[in-house]
Structures are given as C-alpha cells and as structure tokens.
Amino acid sequence: MKYTQSRSHKKKGGKKIPWWLLVVGLLVVLIVVGVVFLGDDAQSDDAGDVEVVDVAVGDEVITDILDNSFEQIDLADPDGRGYMGIARRGIENNLYTHVVVADLPAINTDAYFYEGWLVRPGVLQFFSTGEMFAREDGKWGLVWEVQERDQEEEVVDFTRAIITLEPRDGDPAPAADHVLEGDFEVDVEFSGLLPF
Numbered sequence: 001m002k003y004t005q006s007r008s009h010k011k012k013g014g015k016k017i018p019w020w021l022l023v024v025g026l027l028v029v030l031i032v033v034g035v036v037f038l039g040d041d042a043q044s045d046d047a048g049d050v051e052v053v054d055v056a057v058g059d060e061v062i063t064d065i066l067d068n069s070f071e072q073i074d075l076a077d078p079d080g081r082g083y084m085g086i087a088r089r090g091i092e093n094n095l096y097t098h099v100v101v102a103d104l105p106a107i108n109t110d111a112y113f114y115e116g117w118l119v120r121p122g123v124l125q126f127f128s129t130g131e132m133f134a135r136e137d138g139k140w141g142l143v144w145e146v147q148e149r150d151q152e153e154e155v156v157d158f159t160r161a162i163i164t165l166e167p168r169d170g171d172p173a174p175a176a177d178h179v180l181e182g183d184f185e186v187d188v189e190f191s192g193l194l195p196f
Contacts, residue, residue, distance in 0.1 A: 075180040085180050087161040096155050098129055100142040115166045116142045117174055118158035159184040
C-alpha cells in the first residue's frame with residue numbers, strides 16, 4: 001500500500017495533474033516559442049541588405065559578402081573542356097561593376113591573354129571588359145567598372161558574358177575561341193541598376 005501511494009505523487013490537500021496534460025502543455029509552449037523564433041529569423045533574412053554567397057570555382061569555395069542587388073551567374077565552357085567561373089554585375093553609388101572569377105588553365109602570357117566581353121544578344125554589339133589578370137589563388141580575375149554618367153549605351157542590355165583566349169597580335173576583335181560563356185537575366189530589375 002505504501003508503494004502505491006508514493007507512485008501516485010499525491011500531495012496532502014492537492015489534486016493530481018495527469019502526466020499527459022503536462023506533456024501537452026509543454027508541447028504547446030515549445031510550438032509557440034518555435035513559431036516566434038522562426039518568424040523572427042525569416043523576417044531578418046528578408047530585411048537584410050547583404051548576403052553571404054559561397055561559390056564553387058574549381059575545387060575551391062569562394063565566400064563573398066554581396067549586396068543583394070548584385071546578380072551572379074555561372075560561366076561554363078561551351079566546348080566541354082571543364083573550365084568554369086562566375087560573373088557578377090550590379091550598381092552601387094552610380095558605379096556599374098562587372099566582376100569575373102574563373103578557373104582557367106595557365107597560359108604563356110607573352111603570347112596570349114584571356115579577355116572579357118559583354119554582348120547584347122540578338123544584335124551584333126559587344127565590347128571588351130578588358131584583359132583578365134592572374135590571381136594569387138591560381139584563378140583568373142577581371143573587374144570592369146563604369147560611372148553612370150560615362151555610359152554611351154545601357155550597359156544592362158549587354159547580358160551575355162564571354163571570356164576568350166586571345167593571341168597578342170594587336171587585333172581588337174574577339175577571338176573565335178570562347179573559353180567561358182554565361183547569360184545574365186535580360187529584364188533585371190535589381191535595386192538601382194535600371195534605368196541608366
């Protein structure tokens with residue numbers, strides 16, 4: 001009899017609370033707390049102006065903090081040689097910026113160079129974004145910028161990014177060997193980029 005009384009957890013003058021009611025109450029509290037915390041996390045992610053982006057280029061992951069208004073695309077080798085890269089574009093403080101990071105093979109830079117191009121699809125219009133430079137991490141990089149007031153045309157209309165392998169022969173036309181290609185969105189409406 002004594003054993004039965006001690007298992008009932010009865011207190012003198014009090015009522016026993018069923019164990020299942022305690023479990024249900026605890027679950028309700030956990031659900032409410034979870035909804036409050038998850039709701040705050042979702043709101044804070046949407047409201048932020050920056051994001052952390054991990055980009056795989058070759059075997060390496062590049063982590064950058066980008067303004068949400070920067071668009072990023074993958075660049076691929078149209079001939080299937082396994083070359084790859086990323087390209088970004090965006091505007092901040094009236095400065096349009098186009099950046100490329102690529103995993104390309106080493107070349108004899110006395111005889112050849114990698115060059116970036118932006119192309120307007122459907123129209124034979126393009127311009128050079130310059131010669132790529134060898135980075136310390138073994139990748140190739142390119143940074144091209146122009147102020148809004150210095151633009152002759154709407155740069156955002158040039159949505160195809162191309163990297164070519166160029167001979168150092170003084171010819172300003174792009175070479176036929178496209179080592180990387182990729183397309184930005186045609187109707188990009190990220191903050192501050194449209195219109196020029």
